[in-house]
Amino acid sequence: MGIVLKLTVGRTEPVLRGEDHFWRVIRTLGANNNLFTVSDIAAVSQEPHSGTIASYLRRLHLAGIVVRDGKRRRAEGGKLEHIYRLLNAPTDAPCVDKAGNARPRRTAQQQMWNVMRGPIGRSGFSYCDLVSFGSTDDLPIHSVAAKSYIARLKRAGYLLPVDPGGPGVPAVWRLKPSRNTGPKPPMILRAKMVFDQNRHVLMGDLIAEEDAS
Known part of the structure; x- marks a missing residue:
């Protein structure tokens, strides 16, 4: 290991x-x-x-x-x-494909975050709700992704437990009001770092990139 x-x-x-x-x-x-x-x-x-x-x-x-x-x-x-x-300077970064065509700037995390912040989420949500209400025809939310996003936000202190669930019954969560920070979803990051095993310290800068998985 x-x-x-x-x-x-x-x-x-x-x-x-x-x-x-x-x-x-x-x-x-x-x-x-x-x-x-x-x-x-x-x-x-x-x-x-x-x-x-x-x-x-x-x-x-x-x-x-x-x-x-x-x-x-x-x-x-x-x-x-x-x-x-x-020539044109909108505030948000343009999202265009290789042919120069505009493409929607949507992600699974954005769609799940929208559910958490919306009317459904305010009354409590489970991973099943993120799958059901966050999925679209062109961008479905898979249960593994929903469970993972909830688990990571929970560890980061974003969520309050509403119902712990049980066998065959998913847990229910609610977004903390203090962590409802805006329309953009919290990004899950993957860190790259150098760890000196002799000195047991991190060396140099820690660079974090978005983990889109």
Whole structure:
């Protein structure tokens, strides 16, 4: 069995990567008709692969949200890269596919969170309720995912027990009023870290990414 660590997290800092972060940077860099490149975004991000940023910009370009305005050489390596200009700047990060078509920004966690915060959830919910009322034709909620999300939110202090349930009867929960923090669901994160087994300490920064499983 591998080593198991229980960590107490104090002050945390946001991870500067992902489409939401890229979009915030794009809106800032592109304000007042200013130009920007992949390198400009990468300089204020923690994304190790510039291709991830380039891919997002290509999709935004196909969607008509940004436009290319020539090329220039990168400071490092001297390679040419596209220069972009922002045409449309909605507050929320655009969600577009590889062809530049808008796609719904919905996840199973979002749909379960909506149930928890809605009228059904306020009177108490079980994993069965998340499956029944959170599922849609194109995005069904599976019982394993519902049970897992409830278990993780319970450990994080989001839920109050209403009925412990029993054999063949699922437990019922209610969202704590103090943890009903807004419309976006709590994200389940997967941490990457370096643990020195000789000194029994964590080394470097702890980087957390969304666990979409």
